[in-house]
Amino acid sequence: MLDAASTLQRHEASPMRRQVYVMLFGLIAATGLRVSEALNLRLDDLLPGGILHIRKTKFGKSRLVPLHPTVRDVLDGYLMLRRDVVGEDDHLFLSARGRKIGYAVANKAYRNMLQLAGIALGRARRPRIHDLRHSFATRVLEQGGAGRESIARRAVALMTYMGHSDLRYTYWYLQATPALMGEVASAAEALVAGDGPGDGQ
Numbered sequence: 001m002l003d004a005a006s007t008l009q010r011h012e013a014s015p016m017r018r019q020v021y022v023m024l025f026g027l028i029a030a031t032g033l034r035v036s037e038a039l040n041l042r043l044d045d046l047l048p049g050g051i052l053h054i055r056k057t058k059f060g061k062s063r064l065v066p067l068h069p070t071v072r073d074v075l076d077g078y079l080m081l082r083r084d085v086v087g088e089d090d091h092l093f094l095s096a097r098g099r100k101i102g103y104a105v106a107n108k109a110y111r112n113m114l115q116l117a118g119i120a121l122g123r124a125r126r127p128r129i130h131d132l133r134h135s136f137a138t139r140v141l142e143q144g145g146a147g148r149e150s151i152a153r154r155a156v157a158l159m160t161y162m163g164h165s166d167l168r169y170t171y172w173y174l175q176a177t178p179a180l181m182g183e184v185a186s187a188a189e190a191l192v193a194g195d196g197p198g199d200g201q
Contacts, residue, residue, distance in 0.1 A: 016081055017096065021109050023078045024093050024101075025132060030071045032136035032162050034058060035129050039101055041092040043082075046075070057163050065161065137162065137170070 028038050037054050045053040050072035052065040067075065082092070091100040110129050119127060140158050141151065159170040 016085065016094075019078055019081055020093050020101070021106075021113065023075065024106065025110065025113070025129070026074065027071070028129065029132040029136060030068065031065055032133045032140075032158075033065070034133060034163070035103060035106065037163075039091075039093060039103065039106060043090045043092060045092070046079075050075075054163065061163065061165075063160070063163050133162070 024038060027033065028035065031052070033052075033054070034057075037057060040055070041052065045055065047053055047064070050067040050069070052067065054063050054065055057063065085094060085098065089099050093101045095101045095105060107129060111126075114127055137158060140161075141154055143154075155167065155170055158164075159167050162170065164170050
């Protein structure tokens, strides 16, 4: 799909249109950020060492999100192009008018990208930008060991990384891995309560 984003029509008023959406959707897919969190990013939220400072969260809490080295490299390349954009708005992702991109504009670009990628839009449930966050959570859970404690620790870490206020919200994103849900549920809740496997040892 990101290849499709790179073929989006170049807008005369926004020569970076392709790069903006490749970076926006790629960042969400690689970090699991909420769409609003990605769109709200400002240049000073990019901290040294490849860390994102997420300020405006769904639950009003700030958090730090470390980036994988490959994501950092792509972001650095994007920033080199972004520096040439003159304007007073310091948001990371800007529209053709040099302003922060709104959700409706981003969603339209996403739908265009899906169409270019040949992904059917006529089915009952259409793909959403938010599905990139869901896919990230599923990949994280599926990686690593299959033991209960290993899965539970990944779920707890994922809860923090994705900015969930409660482990139940993390479970919601993990429905795509039903084979692991039974293993993770009781173990993760025990870890949060402080009496999980290995507690005190």
